[in-house]
């Protein structure tokens with residue numbers, strides 16, 4: 235009797251439930267196609283916002299990729315200790331500067347620095363990076379104009395009191411003279427994805443982490459060449475600079491680094507680095 239009179243009220247929720255369940259099953263099947271049937275449907279610590287739908291299951295690298303013998307350079311222990319100590323001492327002298335000289339240097343050094351950055355590891359060897367080298371004054375001026383305009387708004391409106399207060403000891407502001415003074419600017423774009431030769435999408439796993447490691451290599455190479463830099467992440471400038479440099483929408487500006495010699499009498503904040511016992515935990 236109840237069923238006869240009220241069946242209409244049960245029908246709609248039942249249909250909604252069935253449709254939702256079918257969509258859930260269909261999406262789960264897609265995930266299994268991409269990630270394999272590992273028995274785990276929840277993926278952790280991976281931002282798949284760039285993933286999209288992928289029906290093509292051929293690997294981005296050749297399926298029959300050869301594995302070749304590694305030729306390791308095994309060093310005597312005392313040499314290892316000396317090298318590791320010397321490398322630390324060298325890297326501990328690296329400083330960011332905000333006051334550059336316009337003195338130039340051979341571009342070959344920039345090429346070697348970027349070659350070094352390109353040796354960084356990357357998720358599934360996708361090498362998700364593009365390094366743009368800007369030497370032309372015209373382009374530097376355009377970049378500076380975009381950055382100073384955005385940075386003025388960042389400092390005055392977007393960053394807020396806590397952030398700007400924390401930056402005060404470093405004496406930074408929205409005026410970035412170094413952008414037109416340093417002989418080169420390197421802009422580092424992450425590639426969210428690319429395309430395989432057959433036109434299907436090649437996913438760049440962990441592209442931001444891979445890019446950041448490459449920039450670490452870049453900074454070490456700049457320092458090792460006897461040059462100086464400033465790591466910067468221009469806030470809200472990405473789209474305008476990407477369009478200025480004519481880069482595709484698959485690329486996003488992450489870092490911008492002027493590279494050069496320090497100006498005469500260049501000052502740096504008297505910062506101290508945490509000692510080993512404050513950054514290490516051993517078990």
Ligand SMILES: Cc1cc2nc3c(=O)[nH]c(=O)nc-3n(C[C@H](O)[C@H](O)[C@H](O)COP(=O)(O)O)c2cc1C
Pocket residue numbers: 328329330331332404406464465466467468505
């Ligand atoms: C991700 C990142 C973003 C940064 N952004 C800026 C920036 O926008 N402007 C700036 O003047 N310095 C920037 N810096 C430089 C830091 O302020 C600097 O590394 C820090 O004060 C330590 O100084 P040191 O590099 O000489 O060790 C940035 C550094 C990093 C790692």
